[in-house]
Amino acid sequence: MKKEVVVEEFSGIKLRIYRYGSGSPSILITAGIHGDELTGVYAAYKLIEHLNNTEKMDGTVKIVPVVNILGFLARIRHNPIDHVDLNRVFPDGMGSTVTKGIIKTVWELASSSDYVLDLHCAGHYSYPYILSVYPDYDYVKTFVDNISWHVSIESSGQRGQLFIEASHQGIPGAIIETVGGRGYYMKRWGDELFKTILGTLNNLGILEYGEADKGKKHYxxxxxxxxxxxxxxxxxxxxxxxxxxxxxxxxxxxxxxxxxxxxxxxxxxxxxxxxxxxxxxxxxxxx
Ligand SMILES: [Zn+2]
The missing domain is CATH 2.40.50.100 (RNA polymerase II/Efflux pump adaptor protein, barrel-sandwich hybrid domain)
Structure with missing residues (x-):
């Protein structure tokens, strides 16, 4: 189910929110919080397409495929009207009414979820990894162990990031950094990320997916x-x-x-x- 939420009255800018299934567990999946990191956006839309054709689900999946709407239009990291990095200002927001409206809406979605998974890109010459504060909280480590990817690393813990603020609130959060960025997406890695998300949803008991893999190494x-x-x-x-x-x-x-x-x-x-x-x-x- 698709819903459009007006995040700023004057301009009428809308955030697209997709919701599938019902009840718990519930997971919020976000992408495009950095507007130039397109591989995550690609994987999020591929997931939406998949869930549009999925009948059997046990839990809720909420997806915001493009968080930084204006940055995405301009294919840049920040919000172009106030130059705010949206992944530094959770949970209160900063800058323009557009940024504040987006942050408020996404934070409300995160606060009412059991897990938060945020999709990013770490450049074209990178290898995908999960980023979290797994050494700090057992519930974060348990979530990360359910993410169907084999490389997990420790985050610097910089405050203001969606997954960090959620984790401190008792909602396990993580980022998956995949390959791409600067306004380009990598199909191969986007397809791989899509499979990783389906495997994760399988491991969390939300839907069935045969290729799920729990094996991983922490760094x-x-x-x-x-x-x-x-x-x-x-x-x-x-x-x-x-x-x-x-x-x-x-x-x-x-x-x-x-x-x-x-x-x-x-x-x-x-x-x-x-x-x-x-x-x-x-x-x-x-x-
Ligand atoms: Zn990013």
């Missing part, structure tokens, strides 16, 4: 490997690969770059020119 926080050099980085490592401390990550202008930690490679500065102090790779630390 610590994401560390950036900063460059001491300037030039084109040539990575020797693959995304999603595990590395040990001092393993060679690649080279830049003939200089070898080694990994300062052991962990899993979730992002690489591939296909770009890197300046001194910029990130060459993002690695989540093994625990």
């Amino acid at each position: 610590g926080k994401l560390k950036r490997v900063k460059s001491d050099y300037e030039g084109f980085f040539k990575p020797y490592i693959a995304l999603g690969q595990e590395v040990a401390e001092d393993d060679v990550l690649g080279e830049i202008n003939g200089n070898i770059v080694k990994s300062p930690i052991s962990g899993i490679v979730l992002g690489v500065a591939e296909g770009t020119y890197v300046f001194k102090g910029e990130s060459l790779a993002r690695i989540a630390e093994s625990i």
